[in-house]
Amino acid sequence: xxxxxxxxxxxxxxxxxxxxxxxxxxxxxxxxxxxxxxxxxxxxxxxxxxxxxxxxxxxxxxxxxxxxxxxxxxxxxxxxxxxxxxxxxxxxxxxxxxxxxxxxxxxxxxxxxxxxxxxxxxxxxxxxxxxxxxxxxxxxxxxxxxxxxxxx
Amino acid sequence: xxxxxxxxxxxxxxxxxxxxxxxxxxxxxxxxxxxxxxxxxxxxxxxxxxxxxxxxxxxxxxxxxxxxxxxxxxxxxxxxxxxxxxxxxxxxxxxxxxxxxxxxxxxxxxxxxxxxxxxxxxxxxxxxxxxxxxxxxxxxxxxxxxxxxxxxxxxxxxxxxxxxxxxxxxxxxxxxxxxxxxxxxxxxxxxxxxxxxxxxxxxxxxxxxxxxxxxxxxxxxxxxxxxxxxxxxxxxxxxxxxxxxxxxxxxxxxxxxxxxxxxxxxxxxxxxxxxxxxxxxxxxxxxxxxxxxxxxxxxxxxxxxxxxxxxxxxxxxxxxxxxxxxxxxxxxxxxxxxxxxxxxxxxxxxxxxxxxxxxxxxxxxxxxxxxxxxxxxxxxxxxxxxxxxxxxxxxxxxxxxxxxxxxxxxxxxxxxxxx
Ligand SMILES: Cc1cc2nc3c(=O)[nH]c(=O)nc-3n(C[C@H](O)[C@H](O)[C@H](O)COP(=O)(O)O)c2cc1C
Ligand code: SF4
Ligand code: FES
Numbered sequence: 001x002x003x004x005x006x007x008x009x010x011x012x013x014x015x016x017x018x019x020x021x022x023x024x025x026x027x028x029x030x031x032x033x034x035x036x037x038x039x040x041x042x043x044x045x046x047x048x049x050x051x052x053x054x055x056x057x058x059x060x061x062x063x064x065x066x067x068x069x070x071x072x073x074x075x076x077x078x079x080x081x082x083x084x085x086x087x088x089x090x091x092x093x094x095x096x097x098x099x100x101x102x103x104x105x106x107x108x109x110x111x112x113x114x115x116x117x118x119x120x121x122x123x124x125x126x127x128x129x130x131x132x133x134x135x136x137x138x139x140x141x142x143x144x145x146x147x148x149x150x151x152x
Numbered sequence: 153x154x155x156x157x158x159x160x161x162x163x164x165x166x167x168x169x170x171x172x173x174x175x176x177x178x179x180x181x182x183x184x185x186x187x188x189x190x191x192x193x194x195x196x197x198x199x200x201x202x203x204x205x206x207x208x209x210x211x212x213x214x215x216x217x218x219x220x221x222x223x224x225x226x227x228x229x230x231x232x233x234x235x236x237x238x239x240x241x242x243x244x245x246x247x248x249x250x251x252x253x254x255x256x257x258x259x260x261x262x263x264x265x266x267x268x269x270x271x272x273x274x275x276x277x278x279x280x281x282x283x284x285x286x287x288x289x290x291x292x293x294x295x296x297x298x299x300x301x302x303x304x305x306x307x308x309x310x311x312x313x314x315x316x317x318x319x320x321x322x323x324x325x326x327x328x329x330x331x332x333x334x335x336x337x338x339x340x341x342x343x344x345x346x347x348x349x350x351x352x353x354x355x356x357x358x359x360x361x362x363x364x365x366x367x368x369x370x371x372x373x374x375x376x377x378x379x380x381x382x383x384x385x386x387x388x389x390x391x392x393x394x395x396x397x398x399x400x401x402x403x404x405x406x407x408x409x410x411x412x413x414x415x416x417x418x419x420x421x422x423x424x425x426x427x428x429x430x431x432x433x434x435x436x437x438x439x440x441x442x443x444x445x446x447x448x449x450x451x452x453x454x455x456x457x458x459x460x461x462x463x464x465x466x467x468x469x470x471x472x473x474x475x476x477x478x479x480x481x482x483x484x485x486x487x488x489x490x491x492x493x494x495x496x497x498x499x500x501x502x503x504x505x506x507x508x509x510x511x512x513x514x515x516x517x518x519x520x521x522x523x524x525x526x527x528x529x530x531x532x533x534x535x536x537x538x539x540x541x542x543x544x545x546x547x548x549x550x551x552x553x554x555x556x557x558x559x560x561x562x563x564x565x566x567x568x569x570x571x
Pocket of ligand 1: 211
């Protein structure tokens with residue numbers, strides 16, 4: 001199983017927890033961590049399930065429920081805000097037919113805000129999964145989405 | 153005014169993951185020299201350089217080094233803080249991606265001088281590119297004997313592991329970061345004891361910013377005294393700045409301390425886009441003060457920044473032109489902190505919700521004089537009573553705006569929306 005394979009790579013110490021969660025969530029197709037998996041990780045590290053859950057809920061990267069195949073994160077930082085002459089989030093909402101913090105019906109996209117992602121000198125910026133996109137324009141956004149819709 | 157490229161001298165001029173390129177450009181000459189020096193003399197060079205932490209607070213680096221050096225509880229740790237979550241900051245990302253070996257060399261010098269054998273680089277989870285570059289460089293350094301057991305055929309052992317953040321801003325705070333490395337939620341601890349006594353895994357630990365480490369090879373190479381000739385008496389050396397917002401040429405720039413903010417914006421940044429007027433400039437990031445146009449002649453140095461009692465010294469300069477409303481910007485800032493508060497102490501956990509309510513009132517022109525008083529006292533209480541730097545510095549932009557943009561508050565009270 002995928003989780004077993006990942007667990008194997010880490011020492012059975014509490015400080016491996018974040019690393020395991022990050023690696024596993026990244027590798028798993030629908031990118032979230034289920035209750036069963038929490039149990040398995042806790043027993044591997046010899047820590048309580050409550051400890052695993054407290055970490056899961058503290059860090060915004062972790063997800064405990066299904067999200068879309070691709071997670072789109074719009075930068076909500078002030079530098080991006082002042083350098084956008086259009087509303088990036090609204091444009092995406094319109095293109096996808098959903099609001100921020102929602103997932104499209106076909107489970108392809110989830111739309112979220114993120115704080116600054118360190119690309120303020122190429123504002124406005126957004127992230128889709130692990131990829132970053134900068135100097136956004138309404139047309140660029142359409143083109144990026146088209147690529148995801150057709151190829152990914 | 154021109155840039156002074158010291159820390160950024162290799163940017164875009166070498167292949168960052170090539171150890172050969174690094175060695176050809178004076179790479180590892182600092183470590184080579186340091187390995188021949190007495191450990192204590194290395195710390196004395198850093199003292200003579202008067203290097204201060206580049207993560208924002210500006211604490212003298214040599215004091216932390218000496219603190220770690222005198223500890224005997226082994227193993228000792230050093231941590232490179234590459235969490236860079238403060239909105240508007242991206243200079244550490246530039247260092248990690250464009251001159252990663254300089255950061256590794258700096259950490260190795262620090263480890264040698266203080267007797268640390270274990271290192272961590274805590275990189276924010278959003279910096280995937282920086283993380284893979286760092287992994288590659290660490291591997292190369294290990295292969296060539298610059299990390300690991302018996303570095304450069306001495307008896308000095310030191311290695312570095314990368315740890316990834318997971319989207320939490322407060323994990324940039326020292327003890328929150330330590331908790332995070334230990335695999336726990338990033339909630340700070342009560343000080344003392346300080347990390348130099350009881351840090352990660354309860355062992356002596358020093359945490360420094362990425363840029364602070366990158367300065368060490370330079371200091372060892374040129375000597376502390378020579379280094380201290382750059383900049384101003386209280387702020388020596390150079391500073392990497394993250395310039396963003398409504399400027400023509402945003403980006404990372406390196407200047408000697410003592411340069412004015414105006415010169416950075418106009419000489420390096422090319423001025424404001426479409427030659428609009430500057431409404432305000434936010435310094436340091438979300439936790440920093442907003443200042444009006446007439447204060448732009450302020451010199452960039454720690455002494456000036458101390459006035460704001462915040463982590464202003466990280467070097468972010470966010471230019472905001474006159475199309476923008478003060479209260480919109482403040483609202484975004486408060487909202488950010490409300491989301492990032494770890495919830496451990498009351499002033500910060502409850503305070504941000506209240507701050508947001510009050511700022512929203514001004515935003516909607518529904519505020520009264522009483523709201524102004526409440527805002528003022530709440531901001532001060534949070535600044536004074538919060539447990540960690542997040543709650544202590546988050547009201548800075550509001551406190552500064554109450555001072556420099558008071559007219560706008562009064563105007564909102566005098567002209568409510570229903571009139
Ligand atoms: C909420 C919060 C976030 C912080 N984030 C960072 C950060 O991302 N990078 C950093 O170097 N320092 C950050 N700091 C400051 C660190 O706590 C610490 O002072 C710094 O890493 C020390 O390094 P220096 O002395 O080299 O500046 C943060 C502090 C607080 C309170
Ligand atoms: S000030 Fe805020 S972030 Fe810091 S300990 Fe208190 S609640 Fe947590
Ligand atoms: S504010 Fe958007 S990347 Fe920094």
